[in-house]
Structures are given as C-alpha cells and as structure tokens.
Amino acid sequence: MKIPLLPALLLASTAAIQAADWPRFLGPTGAAIVKESAVPLTWSETENMAWKFESPGPGSSSPIVVGDKVFFTCWTGYGDKAEAKDPSKLQRHLICLNLADGKKNWEAIIASNATEDPYEGFITEHGYATHTPVSDGERIYAFFGKSGAYAFDLEGRQLWHTPLGTGSGSRHWGSGGSPILYKDTVIVNATDESKALYALDKKTGKQIWKAGGDKIDLAYGTPSIMESGGRTDLVFAIADEIWGMNPETGKMRWFATHNLPGNISPCLIQDNDRLYLYGGYPTQGSAAIRLGGEGDVTSSHILWTSKSSSYVPTPILHAGRLYVINDQGFALCMDAKTGEDIYRERAIDSGGGRGRGKPFYASPVLIGDRLYCVSRRGGTYVIAAKPTFEKLAHNVIAGDDTQFHGTPAIANDSLILRSEKAIYCIRAK
Secondary structure, three states, X not given: OOXXXXXXXXXXXXXXXXXXXXXXXXXXXXXXXXOOOOOOOOOOOOOOEXXXXXXXXXXXXXXXXXXXXXXXXXXXXXXXXXXXXXXXXXEEEEEEEEOOOOOEEEEEEEEOOOOOOOOOHHHHHOOOOOOOOEEOOOEEEEEOHHHOEEEEEOOOOEEEEEOOOOOOOOOXXXXXXXXXXXXXXXXXXXXXXXXXXXXEEOOOOOEEEEEEOOOOOOEOOOOEEEEEOOEEEEEXXXXXXXXXXXXXXXXXXXXXXXXXXXXXXXXXXXXXXXXXXXXXXOOOEEEEEEOOOOEEOHHHHEEEEEOOOOOOOOOEEXXXXXXXXXXXXXXXXXXXXXXXXXXXXXXXXXXXXXXXXXXXXXXXXXXXXXEEEEOOOOOEEEXXXXXXXXXXXXXXXXXXOOOOOOOOEEEXXXXXXXXXXXXXXXXXX
C-alpha cells in the first residue's frame, strides 16, 4: 500500500514536493498523519531494518524526505564528546542520504559563527541541532540558532546565510522551533536569539519582516499557518498568550490569554475553525481556541481548558479525539470537542524509560489507525488510535542506548528514525 496523494505544500515552481515527501517537521501539513502506508508494526536491529547510517554527531532535529533523498542535521566539535570542551570548535552538519539504501550523497559543514550557550544544564538535553529543516522541493532551509538561517540547493551548495541574532533566553536553554514556508518566504522562530519571528525571502534570505518584542521568552514551538473564514493567519504561542498574525506583514491581528506559563513547546493543531494548544511549565494544560477575530479575543474565543497536557510532544487529532504520550509516560486520549479525558493510561513498560528526565520528546505519528510514539530512551511504542487504550507493539533497537529525540519521517512504506547515534530506515522485508 502507498500513501495517497497529499496536497502540494506552498510550491512556487514545478520542481516538486511529491506525494510521498515529508518535507518539514511533522510532515507535509504539520499534522503528522499518513492515511495509508505499509510501515511495519514491529522491528528491531535485525527485523525490518532496511538500512542504518552512523551519524557523525548527535542531534534532536527530525529527518525530512524530499523525493529519493533523506536530510537531517547534527552537530560535532563541542559537547558531543567528553573531551570536546572548546565552544569555538562547534560545527553543524546538514547531511543528505539516499532513501533507497542510506548511502551518503553529500554533507555540508557549517562552523559556528557566534558564541553559543554553554553546554551545561538543560541544553545538554537537546544540544545544538534541534531545529528540523524544511524544503520546497528546490532548496533546503535550515536554522542553526545563533549561527543564523541557511539555504542550500539539493546538491549541497550553500545559497545564502542570514544572521538572526545571538542573544539568549532567560534560562540559556537554546532554541528549538523549526522553520516553515509560506508562499515565497521562510518563517523562522528566532525568539531565543532576538525575541522575534522573521520572514525571509526564500531565494535571497533577505528579511521581509520582523515581529516580536520583549515579552517573548521560552517560546520553543514551530509557528503555524492556518486558514479559516477565508483568511490565513500565522499563529504562534508564547507563555500566557497566543497570537494570530498576518503572514504577509507580521502584524498582529488577534491574541488570547491562555494562562499557561513558562515554556511552550508543542505545535498548535488546527481543527477547521478552532485550534488546540498544549504546553506550559511547571503548570501544564491545554485549551481549544476559536480562530479569527480582531484584538483581544480571550473572552469570546477560548472554548475549553484542561489540566491534561503534553510538555514537548505535539498531539495527534484523529476522528474527533486528541492523542499524545505526555512527559510522565501516560498515553492520553481527549475529546476534542469538550477537552474531557477519554482515557489516561501508563504507556511505558516497566524499566522501559532508561535513565532520568522526561521520557518523550518526539511527537507521535499516525499511520492509518496506529500511533507510533518514539520515546527518548525506551524504544518506540505503537498504540491503537481508538477511544480504548491498546498497546500494539514495543520496538527497541538493541545496541543503541543514545537518546531518540526526533519525530520520525514517513516516506511511502519507510519510517525514518533518528537517534543521537544513527539514522534508521524501517521497511518491511
């Protein structure tokens, strides 16, 4: 079985985001959903393992797929090994692999050109290659934090570089939101580096607009493009507020106060004329908010709030229900209309969470009626997407005890999985 035709993603030429491409974080539409694919239910280091590529360094970004190529980022030189203690030697890597067999086509190495946050504290949880690249089928756009935004062609030639600030958030945790495309622009969350969102010209890297302000801090989410009521909004969540902006100009159209403090990491989820918001720290929660309006829409547009939430993973919307595995290892299923819990069940096997810290960073991916949930240290859990909890499989790759932070990419019948050590292609034999 093959993935059915998906709509093209903001194309400006005939070059070609194909039906099977996974060209950005959370897939073609940012929903992390594939209706049909023969990705296997189970795998291991020997079962249904099509290929493995040893990465030169760790990374928390997700792989993307464009045509017959897989792209991912990682970093080396500082913090990746115990002896690597000189921040001036930090390098980022953008690597292109062959989807069929995992062989390397090319590698672009970018030396750090700014003073990074030191490799200590929370930044050791995700490192210096956290932003997932995005492609329009002609170019690859990558964001490397304080080193700025870059564009490459599909053969690895650097086309432009635009610095976007060298500042730091209040906690020096680094940044994490991924770039997205809108028409002829690349929209980048550089709120950690300069308390701003940017729209850059895709062909030149020139700044089209910049929006933000001093209120922004710890906003780690990826911005969203949402259409409703004949209008397109750029929607972005920060601590305590959510903004609806004009993607052509960066000007604010509406905002709502959601009262979730601290860092906001999960992406927003659109459901026709409403969206769902998750996140917050240390107090977490979720909310449904009606799209559109003008000015402060808090009293009129917040439809429900709940204390059920997710710290980093973005939930899946399916058949009127919201699914996610949260930071405590519980699988949640919520009624999207009311926000009420349908179930809350522990998903992690005893001992399956190896080590300390929150057990899930990757977002679930829905393939057909199965949720593929990649844990940081305990393997991938496959759960039925239905209103009763059912664990279908638990897949562990022996010999890789590094962290798995990236959300997998789906290309036809292949699942591309990344750890700090390697890229894996899971495909039924």
